[in-house]
Amino acid sequence: GDSVTQMEGPVTLSEEAFLTINCTYTATGYPSLFWYVQYPGEGLQLLLKATKADDKGSNKGFEATYRKETTSFHLEKGSVQVSDSAVYFCALVSGGYNKLIFGAGTRLAVHP
Amino acid sequence: DVKVTQSSRYLVKRTGEKVFLECVQDMDHENMFWYRQDPGLGLRLIYFSYDVKMKEKGDIPEGYSVSREKKERFSLILESASTNQTSMYLCASRETGVVGNTIYFGEGSWLTVV
16 A cells, blocks of 8 residues: 655754655555644644655745655755754655555754 | 644543544535554544545544534544553544645644543
């Protein structure tokens, strides 16, 4: 079945460091891809998305490019801030009813 | 702004109790979902509903049931709570008909079964 694999965390960075969180997927057809973020004590918020190959999603300095050839959707940010500390989930939409399938999540901790 | 509201943020229940988790959305969305979130496992789909009175099992429906009598409300029911159902429960909704349309989440309900 369809699935999403994320790099394991936690990822610990200093402020202003470069961030990459790897995400690969397995899916039939052409899924839409998402990154969600969960801040402590809160639900999930959409961070960015891409609906077709070579699309780049971007928001709040984060970017991810839909790479069909490598079935990847890696999340990047050029300079992280302490306020970016959260859990990041990669996900895809699959199936006739568009169920969202999540990766296990990657915890990011940014220190001053 | 889109709003998905879960009425209970924190609950503590005893083993064997019947538990209701309520979710309301104000966006007239057709699809609604219940997930549970556990460390290291990400989010797993329990049930979803694609319209009023319609429901489909997700990946882990055992021990749960759902009710959708009105479009805006989707309830998750634990018929007889057990300690392995201690978890964070997340409700979500989305509209249909648009490729890649966003799923909106509530803030979550932390359930502890003792």
